[in-house]
Amino acid sequence: MTAFLDALRAQLGDAGLLAGGDLSAYEGDWRKRYAGKALGVARPASTEEVAAVMRLCHAHRVPVVPQGGNTGLVGGSTPDDSGSQLVLSLSRMKRVRGIDAANASLTAEAGCVLAEVQAAAAQAGMLFPLSLAAEGSCTLGGNLATNAGGTQVLRYGNARELCLGLEVVTATGEVWQGLSGLRKDNTGYDLRDLFIGSEGTLGIITAATMKLYPSPKERLTALAACASMDDAVRLLGLARERAGDALTGFEVMNRAALALVARELPQLAQPLPGAEWTALLELSDAESAEHAHAVFEGLLEAGVERGCVQDAAIAQNIQQAKAFWHLRESIPLAQAQAGLNIKHDISLPVSAISGFVAEMDAALAAYLPGIEVIDFGHLGDGNLHYNVQAPAGVPAAEFLAAHEAAINELVYDAVQQRGGSISAEHGIGRLKREELSRRKDPTALALMRSIKRALDPLDLLNPGRLV
Amino acid sequence: MTAFLDALRAQLGDAGLLAGGDLSAYEGDWRKRYAGKALGVARPASTEEVAAVMRLCHAHRVPVVPQGGNTGLVGGSTPDDSGSQLVLSLSRMKRVRGIDAANASLTAEAGCVLAEVQAAAAQAGMLFPLSLAAEGSCTLGGNLATNAGGTQVLRYGNARELCLGLEVVTATGEVWQGLSGLRKDNTGYDLRDLFIGSEGTLGIITAATMKLYPSPKERLTALAACASMDDAVRLLGLARERAGDALTGFEVMNRAALALVARELPQLAQPLPGAEWTALLELSDAESAEHAHAVFEGLLEAGVERGCVQDAAIAQNIQQAKAFWHLRESIPLAQAQAGLNIKHDISLPVSAISGFVAEMDAALAAYLPGIEVIDFGHLGDGNLHYNVQAPAGVPAAEFLAAHEAAINELVYDAVQQRGGSISAEHGIGRLKREELSRRKDPTALALMRSIKRALDPLDLLNPGRLV
Numbered sequence: 001m002t003a004f005l006d007a008l009r010a011q012l013g014d015a016g017l018l019a020g021g022d023l024s025a026y027e028g029d030w031r032k033r034y035a036g037k038a039l040g041v042a043r044p045a046s047t048e049e050v051a052a053v054m055r056l057c058h059a060h061r062v063p064v065v066p067q068g069g070n071t072g073l074v075g076g077s078t079p080d081d082s083g084s085q086l087v088l089s090l091s092r093m094k095r096v097r098g099i100d101a102a103n104a105s106l107t108a109e110a111g112c113v114l115a116e117v118q119a120a121a122a123q124a125g126m127l128f129p130l131s132l133a134a135e136g137s138c139t140l141g142g143n144l145a146t147n148a149g150g151t152q153v154l155r156y157g158n159a160r161e162l163c164l165g166l167e168v169v170t171a172t173g174e175v176w177q178g179l180s181g182l183r184k185d186n187t188g189y190d191l192r193d194l195f196i197g198s199e200g201t202l203g204i205i206t207a208a209t210m211k212l213y214p215s216p217k218e219r220l221t222a223l224a225a226c227a228s229m230d231d232a233v234r235l236l237g238l239a240r241e242r243a244g245d246a247l248t249g250f251e252v253m254n255r256a257a258l259a260l261v262a263r264e265l266p267q268l269a270q271p272l273p274g275a276e277w278t279a280l281l282e283l284s285d286a287e288s289a290e291h292a293h294a295v296f297e298g299l300l301e302a303g304v305e306r307g308c309v310q311d312a313a314i315a316q317n318i319q320q321a322k323a324f325w326h327l328r329e330s331i332p333l334a335q336a337q338a339g340l341n342i343k344h345d346i347s348l349p350v351s352a353i354s355g356f357v358a359e360m361d362a363a364l365a366a367y368l369p370g371i372e373v374i375d376f377g378h379l380g381d382g383n384l385h386y387n388v389q390a391p392a393g394v395p396a397a398e399f400l401a402a403h404e405a406a407i408n409e410l411v412y413d414a415v416q417q418r419g420g421s422i423s424a425e426h427g428i429g430r431l432k433r434e435e436l437s438r439r440k441d442p443t444a445l446a447l448m449r450s451i452k453r454a455l456d457p458l459d460l461l462n463p464g465r466l467v
Numbered sequence: 468m469t470a471f472l473d474a475l476r477a478q479l480g481d482a483g484l485l486a487g488g489d490l491s492a493y494e495g496d497w498r499k500r501y502a503g504k505a506l507g508v509a510r511p512a513s514t515e516e517v518a519a520v521m522r523l524c525h526a527h528r529v530p531v532v533p534q535g536g537n538t539g540l541v542g543g544s545t546p547d548d549s550g551s552q553l554v555l556s557l558s559r560m561k562r563v564r565g566i567d568a569a570n571a572s573l574t575a576e577a578g579c580v581l582a583e584v585q586a587a588a589a590q591a592g593m594l595f596p597l598s599l600a601a602e603g604s605c606t607l608g609g610n611l612a613t614n615a616g617g618t619q620v621l622r623y624g625n626a627r628e629l630c631l632g633l634e635v636v637t638a639t640g641e642v643w644q645g646l647s648g649l650r651k652d653n654t655g656y657d658l659r660d661l662f663i664g665s666e667g668t669l670g671i672i673t674a675a676t677m678k679l680y681p682s683p684k685e686r687l688t689a690l691a692a693c694a695s696m697d698d699a700v701r702l703l704g705l706a707r708e709r710a711g712d713a714l715t716g717f718e719v720m721n722r723a724a725l726a727l728v729a730r731e732l733p734q735l736a737q738p739l740p741g742a743e744w745t746a747l748l749e750l751s752d753a754e755s756a757e758h759a760h761a762v763f764e765g766l767l768e769a770g771v772e773r774g775c776v777q778d779a780a781i782a783q784n785i786q787q788a789k790a791f792w793h794l795r796e797s798i799p800l801a802q803a804q805a806g807l808n809i810k811h812d813i814s815l816p817v818s819a820i821s822g823f824v825a826e827m828d829a830a831l832a833a834y835l836p837g838i839e840v841i842d843f844g845h846l847g848d849g850n851l852h853y854n855v856q857a858p859a860g861v862p863a864a865e866f867l868a869a870h871e872a873a874i875n876e877l878v879y880d881a882v883q884q885r886g887g888s889i890s891a892e893h894g895i896g897r898l899k900r901e902e903l904s905r906r907k908d909p910t911a912l913a914l915m916r917s918i919k920r921a922l923d924p925l926d927l928l929n930p931g932r933l934v
Contacts, residue, residue, distance in 0.1 A: 102818035244753030286711030351569035454921035
């Protein structure tokens with residue numbers, strides 16, 4: 001491997017290759033579930049350098065683990081503990097290459113931090129809507145490699161739907177120049193969407209052209225108390241009907257989730273305490289603040305009239321709106337403070353959610369009395385973070401050791417029966433690879449494996465992940 | 468081949484196999500550019516029967532040409548003249564399998580005619596927005612295989628963006644059960660989008676789950692006269708800014724296009740005669756008729772104030788709105804009546820359109836004085852049908868024979884220089900396969916070919932098309 005590292009250093013210079021020193025920042029994930037050992041960390045500064053790295057890796061048969069902001073949740077972007085895998089960090093490729101305002105598009109390199117892409121769009125007077133908790137450190141390349149979701153999917157779609165074109169380096173170090181600002185292009189297979197969501201196993205995304213949107217004139221946030229998940233689903237239908245595409249967010253939190261926040265983060269105000277379910281609605285209005293208020297008030301009144309809203313609070317200013325969102329986003333933090341739990345990132349057809357929640361809550365209570373379900377997520381997309389916590393007094397580690405496998409089985413069986421997904425937005429990585437191979441349609445698995453063999457016959461791109 | 472046809476008949480019954488008689492309806496395309504000879508026409512009635520056909524074709528090495536409504540424009544769905552290719556017609560698989568209103572989704576078989584899918588959605592009180600001129604005979608499977616565009620792409624996207632899940636039969640006769648009503652699912656490679664737009668070369672789409680939308684409360688149509696393409700692009704930007712997602716259509720027609728309609732179809736009223744460019748705008752309002760009118764009037768007034776609109780007419784009722792759309796949709800008919808022409812289905816970044824049109828109009832006038840450019844299309848998506856007609860008095864056939872190749876070269880060179888596409892919505896088929904292999908990024912072509920080999924190693928699925 002010395003010959004390989006020497007060749008790599010000759011290609012990238014000292015700034016472009018870390019080897020020998022402390023590489024721990026690149027070797028472990030931030031949740032500390034995976035700790036690996038890297039052969040080295042390549043930090044190419046250009047697409048040509050990425051291609052050169054891949055050509056060397058191909059010649060020397062060195063496996064590559066692409067890494068963006070390393071904020072993933074499934075062990076997809078850190079090396080295993082063999083010491084034989086090269087981390088390919090895109091962190092030096094962080095240029096916004098251009099903004100075409102008339103075409104409502106932006107081209108940026110893979111290592112751009114998501115918040116910086118948002119800021120570049122805002123500077124041009126436009127909106128780049130992808131938004132998620134890690135936006136201060138996750139990168140555009142990682143967002144695309146994992147088809148990131150977040151809080152604006154209901155209106156704007158996942159990372160996939162926001163992407164117009166890609167630049168990709170293949171396993172053999174060729175460059176596919178697929179950057180494009182086109183909305184319509186039927187000239188062959190959809191390579192773009194094949195690379196998006198492939199978790200670095202088919203190629204290295206080095207740059208992307210993304211859609212921009214007009215900034216809304218006004219953005220309003222409200223909380224609504226609902227008596228049941230069924231009522232929350234009815235409110236979602238009503239909001240879609242009345243607000244159309246102005247509805248840019250629809251989140252839910254169950255009582256246990258907000259009770260946990262009250263316990264762990266008592267400084268946070270809770271405008272609708274004790275609600276069985278709390279919905280967070282966001283409206284983005286293209287017209288005016290007055291129009292936005294009128295639509296929101298009409299919607300919530302209609303919700304009360306139809307009996308699916310018990311109480312509601314519209315944020316009166318930006319600070320209050322932020323506080324509403326902060327309440328929602330604090331749930332994972334409150335959970336982390338409360339100790340380990342069993343996380344599920346599931347999606348279901350919206351029509352199946354209410355039945356799933358009722359049945360699964362009951363099944364878990366029967367399985368282990370006192371068990372606590374912290375249930376929250378993006379109801380508008382059918383995506384729930386359905387997390388399960390130990391009964392009061394039971395140590396979390398003991399609970400996980402004894403029950404994690406059985407509870408996963410209960411939850412995933414019910415999800416699968418209803419046509420749902422075991423990974424809505426977090427991806428597969430190492431964490432869910434076994435589960436996927438057990439549960440995914442066998443023809444789909446065979447197709448995926450034959451595509452992987454076709455594009456990466458030596459299995460050098462993020463081996464052991466996803467497929 | 469007798470053994471193969473006997474085995475096929477045993478599997479499908481007499482209703483399921485046409486062979487020997489007059490098969491011309493399946494052998495030629497409706498534009499009469501391609502006339503082929505089929506080995507036979509298989510008409511399976513279920514997914515299992517499609518799988519059985521593919522297993523037999525695989526065993527006997529028989530190439531398959533999948534066919535939906537056979538309304539394509541690029542020779543993708545009819546057999547060559549060898550008499551060795553089996554047409555696989557999906558026309559008997561036309562069941563709407565179900566509508567899930569709460570999940571805003573519909574599942575239908577590939578042979579469903581598009582207008583019937585629209586009608587099924589409307590019966591459930593919802594909107595299925597895919598809409599194109601051939602909707603009375605094209606099928607959902609064909610729409611997906613070609614990633615159809617149409618008039619509502621600006622707001623709702625191409626067929627790809629409307630699809631949630633697929634059921635597909637592979638080259639070896641396996642069934643991928645990928646029907647799904649999920650908005651978020653990150654469990655592996657995006658097989659769905661790989662099959663969409665692959666023109667039957669990777670697998671047979673047998674059914675799909677599609678997105679539905681709330682029906683708008685009001686739909687309004689207007690025509691606006693613009694002095695230049697530049698003004699039309701400015702009006703588009705203004706419309707997006709003021710109407711947001713309520714803007715569901717933005718078409719343009721140049722003066723020559725409407726003059727041709729006036730000549731060939733004089734019975735059609737022309738509300739804004741003599742305009743250099745005429746834009747057709749459609750607004751779909753989630754709120755009310757009053758709100759829609761207010762937005763539209765404000766928008767057109769702003770257009771006049773900013774100098775990008777010279778005159779405008781808002782349709783006063785549904786009949787008038789239909790007449791406005793009919794004017795736009797009559798251009799191809801007027802062209803057909805006027806004789807052969809050189810068609811281009813191009814797309815460009817919206818920011819590049821005005822420059823392209825000015826340069827190319829001038830280049831063509833210089834190339835052959837008197838040449839006529841019939842230019843119209845979906846400006847909102849950057850998609851122009853930039854068609855070139857013989858100078859007055861020059862016979863069309865003579866014009867095409869002498870100039871088609873040179874004019875294609877002029878147009879496609881300019882499109883490529885500006886990052887555009889030589890096939891925005893019609894696909895590649897047989898018509899543009901050579902052109903594609905000359906103009907597409909070589910790495911993309913290599914990737915496409917390796918995917919084709921991986922999924923269809925015997926080259927039985929629509930051979931000679933696309934790749």
